[in-house]
Amino acid sequence: MLQVTQTSQCTVFTCSYVNDKSATVCLTCRSCLSNSPFFMHRVFISNLQKEIEKQTGYRSSRKRRSESQYDYEVYHTLEEIQSWMFVINRTHPDLVDMFSIGKSYEGKPLYVLQLGKRSRPHKKAVWIDCGVHAREWIGPAFCQWFVKEAINSYQYDSVMRRLLNQLNFYVMPVFNVDGYQFSWTTDRFWRKTRSKNHKFHCRGVDANRNWKVKWCDEGASFHPCDDTYCGPFPESEPEVKAVAKFLRKHKKRIKAYISIHAYAQMLLYPYSYKYATIPNFDCVESAAHNAVTALYSAYGVKYRYGPASTTLYVSSGSSIDWAYRNGIPYAFAFELRDTGHFGFLLPESLINPTCTETMRAVKAIALGLLKKCETDRSRFPYI
Ligand SMILES: [Zn+2]
Secondary structure, eight states: OOOEEEOTTEEEEEEEEEOOSSSOEEEEEEEESSOOSOOOOEEEESOHHHHHHHHHSOOTTOOOSSGGGOOTTSOOOHHHHHHHHHHHHHHOTTTEEEEEEEEOTTSOEEEEEEESOTTSSSOEEEEEEEOSSTTOTHHHHHHHHHHHHHHHHTTTOHHHHHHHHHEEEEEESOSSHHHHHHHHHTOTTOOSOOOOOSSOSOOOOOTTSOSSSSTTOTTOBSOTTSTTBOOSSTTOSHHHHHHHHHHHHTTTTEEEEEEEEESSSEEEESOSSSSOOOTTHHHHHHHHHHHHHHHHHHHOOOOEEEEHHHHTOOOSSOHHHHHHHTTOSEEEEEEESOSSSSGGGOOGGGHHHHHHHHHHHHHHHHHHHTSOOOOOGGGOSOO
16 A cells, blocks of 8 residues: 655645555655754555546546536546547637647647637737646646636626637646656656656656756756756757747737646745846736735635745746746746645545636736736846
């Protein structure tokens, strides 16, 4: 029997490696209240294998044939998600456009859905990506939820109608397609991409340490076997390179970059790589405050928010720092539910509440883009 154990000194935990099949799981503390030398632990999930199988096993309820049958409250395989994207694209030509921005290391297409009314050219845009880290399955579940909600509520929700009339949303449901598939077939706790290394047998690069901004400095590893391996050079991963290229091309229109991760219940903004305040702090801070307030209004779930470096940890080569440096004034990373009880194995029964509350937060951020926030433009670019 496999077990998850957690240190009581930590506020947020990571279950990284399953050592063997005899009840051992290695943990690293992601956000500690103190650097206590004492390692205390308690069991949160007594049968980890069973918990994993609950989410990957075959069920007749895993509906996927048509859009009306699609079950948004289960986790879906990459194949199911891609088929779903084709259906959505085909059935909503007025609001949806689907395209590929490149290919993954293993040659899989990197699909993006564009949402928005084709009311006028050069609309402001919001980028949302999910599934940068393979094991964070609630991410892709949220991106699908967002698309479904946007399309359905366009009919009756005046706020959503305004958003889709005035903005375009670029939604990438699975950023790290190779890693996501591997987390279904082989290793549920896989985080990185699946690229091969010349010298080591370890595979994969952390797709949130591979961006060309203070690349491979503090909070990233040079070692290919580490979970935070930055890669041989910036944008070495075709997935990162493809998204960076798209964002660079459309940076004049993209006003917000949102990356969905799990878990910690936090809303983070730049900087990740240093302890410093961003020039448009007031605007970003107030957007974050509005977002977590909207999120809280659904079920009373509390999110911490602030600069990634001080709120979570210092990390270099992250996507939010890169987006910010490239002129996207609002760059956010969400760390969705929970704070460590289930961690990456968030039960499917929590997909609905988690996505419902996150939807409110994302809508609040997008709505804020339609209003003006005064900031010192002469200090652009921000890094
Ligand atoms: Zn992540």
